[in-house]
Amino acid sequence: xxxxxxxxxxxxxxxxxxxxxxxxxxxxxxxxxxxxxxxxxxxxxxxxxxxxxxxxxxxxxxxxxxxxxxxxxxxxxxxxxxxxxxxxxxxxxxxxxxxxxxxxxxxxxxxxxxxxxxxxxxxxxxxxxxxxxxxxxxxxxxxxxxxxxxxxxxxxxxxxxxxxxxxxxxxxxxxxxxxxxxxxxxxxxxxxxxxxxxxxxxxxxxxxxxxxxxxxxxxxxxxxxxxxxxxxxxxxxxxxxxxxxxxxxxxxxxxxxxxxxxxxxxxxxxxxxxxxxxxxxxxxxxxxxxxxxxxxxxxxxxxxxxxxxxxxxxxxxxxxxxxxxxxxxxxxxxxxxxxxxxxxxxxxxxxxxxxxxxxxxxxxxxxxxxxxxxxxxxxxxxxxxxxxxxxxxxxxxxxxxxxxxxxxxxxxxxxx
Numbered sequence: 375x376x377x378x379x380x381x382x383x384x385x386x387x388x389x390x391x392x393x394x395x396x397x398x399x400x401x402x403x404x405x406x407x408x409x410x411x412x413x414x415x416x417x418x419x420x421x422x423x424x425x426x427x428x429x430x431x432x433x434x435x436x437x438x439x440x441x442x443x444x445x446x447x448x449x450x451x452x453x454x455x456x457x458x459x460x461x462x463x464x465x466x467x468x469x470x471x472x473x474x475x476x477x478x479x480x481x482x483x484x485x486x487x488x489x490x491x492x493x494x495x496x497x498x499x500x501x502x503x504x505x506x507x508x509x510x511x512x513x514x515x516x517x518x519x520x521x522x523x524x525x526x527x528x529x530x531x532x533x534x535x536x537x538x539x540x541x542x543x544x545x546x547x548x549x550x551x552x553x554x555x556x557x558x559x560x561x562x563x564x565x566x567x568x569x570x571x572x573x574x575x576x577x578x579x580x581x582x583x584x585x586x587x588x589x590x591x592x593x594x595x596x597x598x599x600x601x602x603x604x605x606x607x608x609x610x611x612x613x614x615x616x617x618x619x620x621x622x623x624x625x626x627x628x629x630x631x632x633x634x635x636x637x638x639x640x641x642x643x644x645x646x647x648x649x650x651x652x653x654x655x656x657x658x659x660x661x662x663x664x665x666x667x668x669x670x671x672x673x674x675x676x677x678x679x680x681x682x683x684x685x686x687x688x689x690x691x692x693x694x695x696x697x698x699x700x701x702x703x704x705x706x707x708x709x710x711x712x713x714x715x716x717x718x719x720x721x722x723x724x725x726x727x728x729x730x731x732x733x734x735x736x737x738x739x740x741x742x743x744x745x746x747x748x749x750x751x752x753x754x755x756x757x758x759x760x761x762x763x764x765x766x767x768x769x770x771x772x773x774x775x776x777x778x779x780x781x782x783x784x785x786x787x788x789x790x
Contacts, residue, residue: 375426377430378434379393379434380435383475392468392472396430400460401423405458405465409422417445422463428442428472438476438480447473447727450719451589453465457688457689470588473591494586498587502554503553507554528556528558531778534564537573540568540573544617547580548576549580556760559623566778572660578606580607584603585625585626601643604643604646611650618655621654621656621657627656628690631654633647634648634650661774665704668777677707678709679749680708682714682762683715684754685721697754704780711746713739716735717739718758720732720758740762743768748768
């Protein structure tokens, strides 16, 4: 694609990065077939190719409008288009730049500003945990839209008494919404790793990975969160106290694995970020090499399940098939279903900012999954799990919870 960037963009880091990405696009349109929003809306401006044209126009000097902003907002950032693209167009990086530039030029309506500010400050607040507990108490009387955002309580179970006894140690995130929303996932992760002789640690001072701020018009705040996390985590990695940072929420894993990209223009942190990213692992990447050992410890075999691969796992991190092969080797029967490559519509806070599109995508995904009649739907991202559960009576769980139950190690009376 030929470009002619405006003078204000030509010599900036963002302009140079965007120009390089734009020039790779060959207009082929393969991305239209795998874009969830184009599948539903049928408007090319709501496809990757169409959005690329819109961003190209902005970079070449055309003033963006609220319509430009709306088409970019509707993008789920699922990156299915990147998996499809034969030319290696880094659409995700481009849309990050495009959204930032458009948001600087087009003031958002008051209602959108309020919603996005509330989401940022609520989900990043230390009061989120207490608020979630209160929400569970009043859940029965809440409106359906709020009730769907509050998972029901489940027994957390007994945690290992002394994980520090293991010579192998890994770091877990502590500043995420997941421990408050679904503490059973972290508890199951700790027990499964303990069964493999791997201890888990958290680091004081670390917080949210930055994804919430980054995708809600606060990229600078997100970059600062990344720097704080690097300063908290890297000393333990560099010293060998821990061997990796493990991620049991693929959305967080996708963001942390891109720290070096987001901090590429920060000379004080880019080298640190590169060292950190090299040590980030999805939980399946840690468990998969120990399948034979783990299988000997399992006392039951789960009923047939459907595995929903989150976009942040299969398209962002390129780990499609890793979790599936691991679960198959552990004795799980995985029920195949159509359109497993398409987004479920969760996409972080997308289900709040784009509720109708999100619901349509959820229902489409569930219709495909339910055709396989699974006893349970499993995934590896809390956003997908919560979103899918809001539309079905079939249990939706993290796969590590089912492995934990198969080990018989989750018995306990502690409640979330």
